Amino acid sequence: MTRPVNIDVLLGKLGGRPSGKQAGKVEKPRLLSRLGRGEKQDVAVAHYSQNTQEGQDRDDDYIHNIPMKSRSYGASSTGSVVVRETEVPINTSSGRKTGGRDKGKGKFNFDWKQEDDTLLEQEPIVSKSSLQLVKNLYSKTQEHDRSHLMDNYMGEHWTVKPLDAMTAKDWRHMKEKYHIMTKNSQGSVQNPLRTWQELGLIPPKLLNVLTRDLQFVEPSPIQRIAIPNIVHQPYKDLIGVSSTGSGKTVAFAVPILIKMNGLIRPRSLKLMEGPKALILAPTRELVQQIESQIKNVTTRDWTDDPNECTVVSIVGGHSLEELTNSLRNGCDILVATPGRLIDCLENHILTISNIDTLVLDEADKMIDLGFEDQLKLTLSKVNVETKHRAGFQTLMFTATLSPAIELISHSYLQSPIHILVDSGEGSQPQVKQIVRYSPNTDQRFVELKAKVLPQFKAPIIIFINYKNTADWLAQKFQQETAYKVTILHGSKSQEQREHSLQLLRTGKAQIMIATNIAARGLDIPNVSLVINFQMSKNFDDYVHRIGRTGRAGNSGTAITFVGDEEDQQVMKGLYQYVKDNNPTGANEFSTAVEQVYTLNDKTNNLILF
Incomplete structure (x- = not known):
């Protein structure tokens, strides 16, 4: 200027x-x-x-x-x-x-x-010739190999890293993927398993049974985090919160078998010492289901021990003489309901003074079914018998962490590790819910026979509210269709109930007609369709009913027939639940049902749960 x-x-x-x-x-x-x-x-x-x-x-x-x-x-x-x-x-x-x-x-x-x-005196960080060389190299690289260029820059993914190369960030990413959360007030929590083979926790023969014979390709989220924490020494108590059908039985059965591997116990010692593991479950059906799943492993070549691992269940419906006979050879793993276990202890049929592992499966359902007092009494007896045992371990698995469950855990578990496997999108049950208006039972049966059942494969469960409805429906199927049907309700004897479940599981029956007794705790694999022929009187029962399908990563369908005389509050809960829980995006709710119960009125949709 x-x-x-x-x-x-x-x-x-x-x-x-x-x-x-x-x-x-x-x-x-x-x-x-x-x-x-x-x-x-x-x-x-x-x-x-x-x-x-x-x-x-x-x-x-x-x-x-x-x-x-x-x-x-x-x-x-x-x-x-x-x-x-x-x-x-x-x-x-x-x-x-x-x-x-x-x-x-x-x-x-x-x-x-x-x-x-x-x-003019500055030299560039990367010369033009080098940039051109990289550009030519990238353009000549095949599309499927280009990802390796990014991997070399970003580092290997946690799924392929060696175990000793895993960082805290890698473990955090893995837990986020499987919706795993952990907490322990004292000490650290073990990292989850990436594969069955990792850490060498599972003996080779047991590993072959899981992966080769039973075709368990990879652990479920609850199995990934529970197994390493249960077998890690010194043994710690554990609370696992995970939804029904997530693989909890394998999560506690495998650690029990790992502890027992190589443990030589002849028949006389089993009779004198009693079982090494005790598993408590709320219902007879669930007890027998757990027994069957564990025997599916122990009856195979899973250990070098020449003595067979004995698994025994004790439930109601059997006399004390029958239970004594089943325990005549002793047992290694005992599965029982709380009430029947107390009867056996009071009659000195068995001893539990040498138990190493106590498992409470479906603990929340024990509370829901009114077994809280029996459960506390059982835990008190176990604590009295095992208080001097070093390495004694209590494992509690539940779908919900209610105040009653927390009180029991504070009273009977010692500084437990808390594990929560959330039902994220990847693990949320894939159940399509359909609600249809059908005012009478004859119309419902015609629709089932002609339109619904031909679209689905067995096994199928039909829920009803009354025993006489079950008998009438079974007769209709027998007279008008070629379907093989079995019935399960409270008036059936224990032997008849076990026979009905076996028919459905083995494929000898395609359809089971059942009351709410089959809605809780039962695991019938690969149920493709659940039909609420009669809408349940309690909304919670509806949730448990449809939970029989869409389990273990499979998809399922639940069809509910609604008439003119349903409870208004139950229908409000049903409407909101179908609206809010739609993982498949294909839920259907009949407009006729909305009109009959005025469910589409926004002023009536304020529901307190």
Whole structure:
């Protein structure tokens, strides 16, 4: 930029200071025309040029006293400010510039030497030749191999990393994937298993049974986190919270078998010491189901021990003489209901003084079914018998952590590890819920026979509320269809109930007609369809009913028939549940049902659970 105009020029007239009466007075500012501004500026430039003539001869070529010049400013090689001017034609009539637009207007033109450019001395981090080499390499790489370039930059994924290369971040990502949360007030929690083979926790023969014979390709989330924490020494108590059908039986059965592997116990010692593991479950059906699943492993070549691992169950419906006979050879693993176990202890049929592992399966259902007092009494007897046992371990598995369960855990478990496997999207039961309006039973049966059942494979469970309805429905199937049907309700003897379950599991019966007794705790594999032929009187029973399908990663369908005489509050709960729990995005709710029970009215949809 130019040097400021001399103060004498600004304050005085004709380039001098005011004198006499004019001294101290400043001329009133006035606006100048464009031409006048140019003349004033030229005078100032000429004055500046005259004052700096000496020593500035090399700049003379850049300064000219020509009116109306287009100027640009810059720094000379000596550091002084120079002004460049170019001739611009003038229209004398208008005083405006003519000709083409000055393309250099508004741009700075720096007059420095080429060697003063500091960028010439800078070397780029990556040369253009190197960038071109990488570009050519990437373009020649096959599409399926390009991911390795990113892996080399980002590092290996936690699924393929060696165990000793796993970081805390990797373990956190794994837990997030499987919705695993852990907590322990004392000590650390073991990391989950990535594969069955990891850490060498499972003996080779038992591992072969799981992966080769039973086709367990990889552990479920609850199995991944529970097994390493149960077998880690020193043994700690554990509470596992996971939904029904998530694989909890294997989660506690495998650690029990790991502890017993290589343990030589002849028949006489089994009779004298009693079982090494005790598993409590709320219902007879669940007890027998657990027994069957464990025997499915122990009857195979799973250990080097020549003595067979004996698994025995004791439930109601059998006399004490029958139970005594089943225990005549002793047992290694005992599965029982709390009430029947107390009967056996009080009659001195068995002893539990040498138990190493106590498992409470479906503990929340024991409370729901009114077995809380029996459960506490059983735990008290176990604690009295085993309080001197080093390494004794209590494992509690539940679907919900209710206040009653927390109270029991505080009373009978010692600083337990808490494991929660949340029902994220990947583990949420994939059940499609369909609610249809059908006012009478004959119409429902016709729809079942003609439209519903032909679309689904066995096994199928049909829930009803009354025993006479079960008998009537079974007769209709026998008379009008070719389906093989079995019945399960409370009036059946224990032997009949076990026979009915066996028929359905083995495929000899395609359909089971059952009351709510089959809604809780029973695990019938691969149920494709649940039908609520009669809507349950209690909303919680509905949830347990449809939970018989869509288990262990499979998808399922639940169809509910609704009439005109259902409970209004139950229907409100049903409407909201079907609306909120729609993992498949295909739920259906009949508009006729909405109209009959005015469920679509927003003022009626405020439900407190």
